[in-house]
Amino acid sequence: MRPVQMKEGVHWVGIVDWNRRNFHGYSKSPMGTTYNNFLILDDKVTLVDTVAEEFWGALQCNLAQVLGTDRKIDYFVINHLEPDHAGCLALAVEKYRPEKIYTSPMGQKAMAAHFHYKDWPVEVVPTGSSISLGKRTLKFIEARMLHWPDSMLTYCPEDRILYCNDAFGQNWATSERWADEVDRHTLEELMKAYYANIVLPYSPVVLKTLSALAEMNLEIDMICPDHGLMLRGDDVPWAIAKYIEFAEQKPKNRAVIVYDTMWHSTEKMAGAVASGLADAGVSVRIMSMKENHHSEVMTEVFDAAAVVFGSPTHNNGILPLMADMLTYMKGLRPQNKIGSAIGSFGWSGECTKILTQWIEDMGMELVDPVKVKHVPTHDTYAQCYEQGKAIAAAIKAKLK
Amino acid sequence: MQKYVCEICGYVYDPAQGDPDSDIPAGTSFDDLPDDWTCPICGATKENFVPED
Numbered sequence: 001m002r003p004v005q006m007k008e009g010v011h012w013v014g015i016v017d018w019n020r021r022n023f024h025g026y027s028k029s030p031m032g033t034t035y036n037n038f039l040i041l042d043d044k045v046t047l048v049d050t051v052a053e054e055f056w057g058a059l060q061c062n063l064a065q066v067l068g069t070d071r072k073i074d075y076f077v078i079n080h081l082e083p084d085h086a087g088c089l090a091l092a093v094e095k096y097r098p099e100k101i102y103t104s105p106m107g108q109k110a111m112a113a114h115f116h117y118k119d120w121p122v123e124v125v126p127t128g129s130s131i132s133l134g135k136r137t138l139k140f141i142e143a144r145m146l147h148w149p150d151s152m153l154t155y156c157p158e159d160r161i162l163y164c165n166d167a168f169g170q171n172w173a174t175s176e177r178w179a180d181e182v183d184r185h186t187l188e189e190l191m192k193a194y195y196a197n198i199v200l201p202y203s204p205v206v207l208k209t210l211s212a213l214a215e216m217n218l219e220i221d222m223i224c225p226d227h228g229l230m231l232r233g234d235d236v237p238w239a240i241a242k243y244i245e246f247a248e249q250k251p252k253n254r255a256v257i258v259y260d261t262m263w264h265s266t267e268k269m270a271g272a273v274a275s276g277l278a279d280a281g282v283s284v285r286i287m288s289m290k291e292n293h294h295s296e297v298m299t300e301v302f303d304a305a306a307v308v309f310g311s312p313t314h315n316n317g318i319l320p321l322m323a324d325m326l327t328y329m330k331g332l333r334p335q336n337k338i339g340s341a342i343g344s345f346g347w348s349g350e351c352t353k354i355l356t357q358w359i360e361d362m363g364m365e366l367v368d369p370v371k372v373k374h375v376p377t378h379d380t381y382a383q384c385y386e387q388g389k390a391i392a393a394a395i396k397a398k399l400k
Numbered sequence: 401m402q403k404y405v406c407e408i409c410g411y412v413y414d415p416a417q418g419d420p421d422s423d424i425p426a427g428t429s430f431d432d433l434p435d436d437w438t439c440p441i442c443g444a445t446k447e448n449f450v451p452e453d
Binding site: 106144145149201202204205363 | 408409410421440441442443
């Protein structure tokens with residue numbers, strides 16, 4: 001896509017990655033993604049972030065379209081060192097020879113560790129510091145652990161633009177650039193999926209950062225994340241309110257049953273638990289790990305009040321796809337959830353004990369597990385149905 | 401008691417508060433935290449903490 005002027009002298013010069021389906025190797029991105037970055041034309045021409053290295057050619061083309069032949073780039077602002085944003089940095093430094101590269105204190109450390117440079121003109125800009133571009137100012141706000149230690153926000157008071165890197169992002173490749181030009185429901189779902197899989201563990205930091213921003217009383221016309229659509233006008237307070245809602249992790253009247261199965265016994269148990277939940281008025285979704293990616297499950301789990309984990313016992317452990325799911329989910333640190341376990345077994349029966357340990361390690365409120373030898377009977381189904389009812393009762397108590 | 405700050409993310413461990421999420425009761429000094437205790441924000445280990453000025 002060609003560069004887009006956002007305000008007089010401010011241009012989107014990003015890349016739309018239409019074919020990206022695997023985001024960072026761990027999360028699905030079925031709608032693709034974008035790498036947004038921004039060029040500010042002032043006395044000092046400033047580039048905010050770069051794009052993934054594979055798009056260096058396209059980025060140079062975008063920059064040339066705005067810069068023409070006689071202007072250079074004076075300053076780089078690097079809000080985050082992850083390679084989808086800083087991937088072109090070494091190539092850009094070599095080509096444009098910037099006068100300064102501004103980054104956060106932790107950004108300097110990450111930059112040194114990523115690029116092993118010797119003579120780059122790096123200058124650290126801690127929270128509260130600002131630089132002048134001529135007519136404009138850029139102010140810097142550290143956002144450590146939102147979502148890496150080096151994460152930084154950059155605010156321009158004259159343009160009233162907040163450049164916020166990974167915060168407020170969504171994985172969505174579109175020809176539109178602004179959130180008010182696309183389907184609202186899709187936007188919200190993708191923003192939620194992005195939050196659930198990338199930002200979730202840092203929810204306390206999100207709340208702290210948003211509260212610090214509120215205290216600063218910044219006038220914000222545009223929130224410009226580095227992935228997906230940019231937000232302007234009424235979408236700015238909407239997105240901030242959404243992020244507060246996400247970070248508070250208030251559970252909804254929903255449950256997810258995530259399982260793997262060998263000979264369908266655990267799968268059948270999942271169906272009975274789901275019936276118990278549904279009959280008690282809880283919206284429930286059953287997700288097989290053979291058919292769903294861990295990031296899709298995590299998006300569903302995000303605002304559910306309860307998660308039921310199912311696996312048969314396999315070699316005295318659990319099935320590998322469930323181990324993958326549990327490792328992924330634990331790292332994302334979901335809060336305010338109820339957990340329970342189901343599983344069948346052949347000879348030893350460690351499955352529910354292992355799943356229960358994971359549930360406790362994640363700090364979930366435990367509802368008693370159900371396990372069965374080999375194949376469920378009518379009694380087993382009745383137990384699973386009652387387990388579903390018990391989980392529903394726990395959900396109702398939690399939502400009061 | 402001495403507070404300790406995480407060099408990775410800036411979280412401050414305050415012995416007066418403890419770390420309820422990890423079942424660390426109020427009044428636990430930094431030295432008395434278990435060796436496998438980690439920063440509740442970024443997950444860094446105890447070696448990443450320094451005394452707060």
